[in-house]
Amino acid sequence: MAAAMSLEELAGQVLMVGATGSGSLPDWNRSFLSKVRPGGVVLFGFNIPEDPLDLVPYIEELSAASGGLRPFVAVDHEGGPVFRFRHGMTRLPAARDLGRGGVGLASAAGGVAGSELRALGISMNLAPVVEALDERNDAFLGLRAWSASPEESGRLARAFLEACQGAGTAGTLKHFPGNASVDPHHGRAVLDASMEELEAGHLLSFRLSLQGKPAAVMLSHVTVPAIDPDRPATLSPAAVDLLKRGLGFGGIVLTDDLLMQGLGGEPAAPANAVAALAAGADMLMVSGGAAIMKIRDAIVAAVGDGSLGRDRLEDAAARIIAQKLRFGLPGEGPEERAVRAEGFRELVRRNGVAFSAALEAGRTEAGRSMGQ
16 A cells, blocks of 8 residues: 555655644645645644534544545543543543552553544544653653553553553554653753663563554654664664664654754754654654645655655555554544444443542552552
């Protein structure tokens, strides 16, 4: 399927872009998406209406405008402070609080997240966080980390992931290979750890959680001198090779937003997009703005001048298409999506009851652990 695509279609397929609007898609954005034909669309808080069900027609518009293969529609849905919905969804606590309740509660949260997102037409959850909390990343991650134990973090992230994907929503482990104290939204982050420390910490967490076969792994914009002293992980062949070959990951290697200041912001985005693909990343997140078309055109130009091989672009697109097939996006009809949406409110009601019971069981488990 990837080999049959035109160069412009391939360049669009490897992009996950932001969109405007909420309950409806503006005409100009519809036209823009039809030109780019992105492989994914990422939703932010401003895209989420008061009533989550109002997302259903909006997502249909997004998908129709994107043309070709139905795009992944993604959102950050971790719980706690990273929760884009205001009303109408089962509220999930932060990973730190879920982690205290053990694997059972993490799994319950993942199942709730996956079932409710897919009922709305959201097909990818940009969660869970994998890396354990330590003195290097505490300022950035805080409540978003499951545990200070790398082994426990990996087990809990895997439980959330497997349940989320089992409910029909693709999951994303993040942020490989880790984070530092600086928020990459605002500046350059450096994780100064030896390979021995990485193996015992972050990489152990990822090895354990990768056993859940995630659809995607999100790269961090952090520079890790022990892996590559010159480039952040997003642009580093060594970092991507560690993930793909070293850890055996065969799904989508997804970048974090290329417009973040940790990579130089919007002016650097087109060159960084080409560099990320050349390094082995498969899907590029671009939150919005004029940069989207500039990036698409930069990819096409790079293949044209030979600085990026079409085979690398086909490989990236093939990994994305494989996950779309795995989660049933191409074969899913409007009737099936309508049935899911019709049952949404009842699903949320049942999830609320079941998750309350899981929370109570988790509190009991946490109490036992503290007593021991």
